[in-house]
Amino acid sequence: MAVDPRTPVLVGVGQFTERIDDPGYRGMSAVELATEAAGAALADAGVGAAAVDTVFALRQFEISGPMPATLGKSNNYPRSVMNRLGGKPARVVLEPVGGQSPQKLVTEAGGAIVAGEADVVMIIGSEPGSTARYFADREDKPDFTEHIEGQLEDRGHQIHQYFTEYTAKHGLTGAAVQYGLLDNARRRRLGLSVADYRRQMAELFAPMSKVAAKNPFSSSPVERSVDEIVTVSDDNRMICDPYPRLLVARDQVNQGAAVVMMTVEAARRLGVPEEKWVYVHGHADTVEQDLLDRVDLSESPAAVHAAREALRVAQIDVDDVATFDLYSCFPFPVFVICEALGLNADDPRGLTLTGGLPYFGGPGNSYSLHAIAETVCEMRDRPGQFGFVGANGGTMSKYSVGIYSTLPAPWRSDRSVELNREVAALPAVPVTETLDGTATIETYSVRYDWPVRTGIIIGRLDADDSRFMATTEDQDLVALMSDGDPLGAHIKVRTTEDGNRATLA
Structure with missing residues (x-):
């Protein structure tokens, strides 16, 4: 079918992983990791950095709060990356905290392209958690400080939207404990014992490790059995109930990812082969109520809305989806989408293309950029089929979904604003702080x-x-x-x- 020349297409993807046990491990900075991934994405598209007019960048853990980066940082992360590649984009943006951000930015970039505000967009992300840990107790610490001139739209870390003084005072200062509350609430709703629910979580995640074991970009390419995940040991210690280590996102990683998105017109002008093009068929971005307001802590209406809305926009059903990558920092977000779409842990299509956050790696806010990169590659190999990416942020606070395919399709709007109003209007539970x-x-x-x-x-x-x-x-x-x-x-x-x-x- 003929499409409008301003229709956005993804034309290049790149990933990079540095493992601490690799020969020649460098302990790279966030900028260096992103540069490797961005260079790979440009090479995949067959275009130079000079063609990029807009860059959206994801925020690393080290700049996701008020604490200083222990090894120094760039004052303009996206421009530091583009300087190394020889690019001079007119606009660069640094996105707030949130694991939904990669998919949310694809939607934002697509809208900007359709509106004529951008022609060639790059989205980049990286996480140097391994580097920070490697140098923590060493005297030969590097200094990654950079001062780069140029425009930067820094949207702020906005980390405080995910917790309050009250919740922080009562121990909600990390993701594992927050999601532990949600998974235990779900266990209560289902009436399962502690042992039965832990096995259900392991049965959900064990197949992901099998995918990770074959992925060259995995931080921990090791297949894990259900029994291995269930059994608490010195190597699989409890982190926060109900999670032993092998059910928790792996944040000690050095990973980078990038995607290139442009108009159909630009893709033709720059000579990007059509077999590289992947269209965004559906998308949605929703926001959940604050944690303590939610009537049922075992559910996430906003995430369910996002999944169903993206499918509606794409004009397909879940049975039409060939691949999934569901954000898997902990089991709860995966369970939510599986329940909403009628998926089982052993669905033959699988629930991840990367291998999941505990095994592939959990590079902070950037994880789903790897999922999108994997989905683009998979769609190129399976022309005409559909890939589903579900990206989660906060404590099931925000959820973004994208549907991808090589089939040409116009850019379609979604009803996320309306759906978010519906979620915000849901009943809230009264909270008593002093008692x-x-x-x-x-x-x-x-x-x-x-x-x-x-x-x-x-x-x-x-x-x-x-x-x-x-x-x-x-x-x-x-x-x-x-x-x-x-x-x-x-x-x-x-x-x-x-x-x-x-x-x-």
Whole structure:
């Protein structure tokens, strides 16, 4: 079919991984990792960096909050990368924190291209977590500080949108504990035992490790069995309940990814072969309620809306999808989309193309850029079929979906704004921050990653069924939370200067 010359197409993808046990491991910077990936994407498209007029860049962990980067950083990450490649884009953007950002930026870039605001766009991301750890205790630390002149639209890290002073005071200072609350809430809804639910999580993730084992860009290319993932050991220690290490996103990685997107007109002018072109058929970007507002912590209406809306925009059904890559920092986000679309853990199409965040690697906000790169390559190899990418950010706070295919298609708008209004209008649970009384445990996690093992609780007050948070170091209650099943348990809660504290009733 004939398409409008301003229709956006993805024409180049690149990835790069540096493993700490590789011969010649360098301990590369975020800029160096992204440069390798961006160079590969340009080579894949067969175009030079000079053709790029706009760059969207993803934020690394080291610049995702108020703390300084321990090894120094560029003041203009995207321009540092483009300078190395010989490009001088008119506009560069640094995106806020969020794992949904790669897919969200593809949608944003597509809209800008259609509107005539850009012709050739590059999206780049990288994560040097391995480098930071490698040099942490060494005296020969490199200095990655760079000062680059030029325009930069820095949208700020915006990390504080994902937590409050109240939630942080009660232990929600890392992703594992946050998602532990959600997975345990889901276990309660399903009525499963601790052991049965852990096996269900392992059965979901074990097939991903098989994919990772064959992916040359994986940080940990090792196939894991269900029993290996389930069994807690010195090598598979508990991180935050209900997750042993092999169910947790691997953030100690050195990875980079990049994609090149341009108008059909530019692709023809620059001589990009049509067999390289991949169209965006569907897309959606949704925002969930704040964590403590959600009526049912075991569900994510916004993510479900995003998945179904992207399919609607693409004018296909889930049965028409040939490949999936579902954001898998922890099991919960995968379970949500599987339930929404009727997918099983053993779906023959698979749930990942990369190998998943615990095995392929979890390069911070950039993971789904790798998923998009893999999907583009897969669609080129399977002309006319459809690939689904689901990208998640925050504590199931934001979800973005893209549907890709080599089939020509016009750029279509989505109803994300309307859907987000619907989600924002959902009922909210009242929260009581200061309290003294009896209650029940609604969901929980246990922080094994703290010096003192600590229980993290979301509960409901007996007096009015309002929601609250509390922590506990009480031996009896922590023992129940670690080795038993505390869901629905009766507790006493009181407010102290350091937050709410719980004991068994």
